[in-house]
Amino acid sequence: MKDYTQLLQKQRDFFDTNATKSVAFRIDALKKIYNWTKNNVDKISQALKSDLNKSAFEAYATEIGIVLGEISHTLKHIKKWAKPKKVRTPLTSFKAKSYVYSEPYGVTLIMSPWNYPFQLAIVPLVASISAGNCAIVKPSAYSPATSQVIFDMASELFDESFVSVILGGRQENEGLLDQKFDYIFFTGGVQVGKTVMGAASKNLTPVTLELGGKSPCIIDKSADVKLSAKRLIWGKLINSGQTCIAPDYLYVHKDLKDSIVAEIKENIKQFYGDPLQNDSYPKMINQKHFDRVCGLIDDKVLLGGGFDKDKLKIEPTLLDATWQSKAMGEEIFGPVLPVIEFEDINSVIATIKSKPKPLALYLFAKDKQVQDKVLESISFGGGCVNDTIMHIATTNMPFGGVGNSGMGCYHGKYSFDTFSHKKSVLKKSLAIDIKLRYPPYKDDIGLLKKIQK
Secondary structure: OOOOHHHHHHHHHHHOOOHHHOHHHHHHHHHHHHHHHHHOHHHHHHHHHHHHOOOHHHHHHHHHHHHHHHHHHHHHHHHHHHOOEEEOOOHHHOOEEEEEEEEEOOEEEEEOOOOOOOHHHHHHHHHHHHOOOEEEEEOOOOOHHHHHHHHHHHHHHOOOOOEEEOOOOHHHHHHHHOOOOOEEEEEOOHHHHHHHHHHHHHOOOOEEEEOOOOOEEEEOOOOOHHHHHHHHHHHHHHHHHOOOOOOOEEEEEOOOHHHHHHHHHHHHHHHHOOHHHOOOOOOOOOHHHHHHHHOOOOOOEEEOOOEEOOOOEEOOEEEEOOOOOHHHOOOOOOOEEEEEEEOOHHHHHHHHHOOOOOOEEEEEOOOHHHHHHHHHHOOOOEEEEOOOOHHHOOOOOOEOOOHHHEEOOEOOHHHHHHOEEEEEEEEEOOOOOOHHHOOOOOOOOHHHHHHOO
């Protein structure tokens, strides 16, 4: 286990100079990341191609463009966000003014995953910087090319006393979690998330956990078959299913099952031709993950089922499934989609509610009553009606999980707020000092009841 005591002390010393609390300093740092990213699109894309075989289009759409958009939004609003907010003062505190200050926590740790290795490291970093913190970023060892790009970026732009990137694997993770940070932001799996939260609890360090789980997609009998199938399989196959909010399994009304499967097959053909031969079709991140996902494919294949071990690619695969199927026992994180048919939407709702709360939920239905029933009955992190994935493509809504799928949220102002402590300050006038609050107290509390009403 490596010791990062000196690095953390260096960052604490820099934070204590109050340099990062200057909004001008934050803006300058964010502009540096924006310009570096814009000037190194090819370098980032090549790294993502190396790690995950992402096409240049997918790399920009799902990673680089999101980072640039997040920075642009933050730069437009950061002065307003960082300004102390005046709030109403109760009559009991007359005469006074009340403010809420957005205060940086200090030294933050950002632990990012391998599936969107650039976006899911840099967007939290942008949030941390915008709130005035120092940051240590620990990208995944499973995406070495992109992790190196992130290291290069930070080394070129910042002193390690402000932003530092640590490369490596388990030893480095353990060494960092052994330190006392002021805030930890983790994106990854549930089991590692529990480890992170356990380590944070030793120092009472607040955490945001962006996890995952089995995110359902429901196709109601009132759904548009063609559009539902198209949008569902598009969302499922982004990054070859290696997306925390990918539709993990499909509940489809029995009357639509055959037509939905047929439409999905046609859309896969239109999107990728032969996926295993298509250079734009992403691969599994490594052999271990490839073997795990292939192991979920049983003999009840409705569509696909092929793979290329040399290329680490798995065909888009649909399985005729029940809750006893192997693929329903864990988060899939690959291009395999179990399909369960249903007759009664109420039974679907009851079953999903009996499981851990998912990070995402997708519903395809024209029937507004069905829409309302599902949205009001099931707790989940976020999702879409008549689409998939796109709820994260905005800076105006928070992204985060609930229960087993995570805690805390970010994107846009929610990112700034996540990395800020809200400090309440009451500024009291010296002109008036009301005697009612001081002892000895009178037996008549009628006036106090009226004031506090």
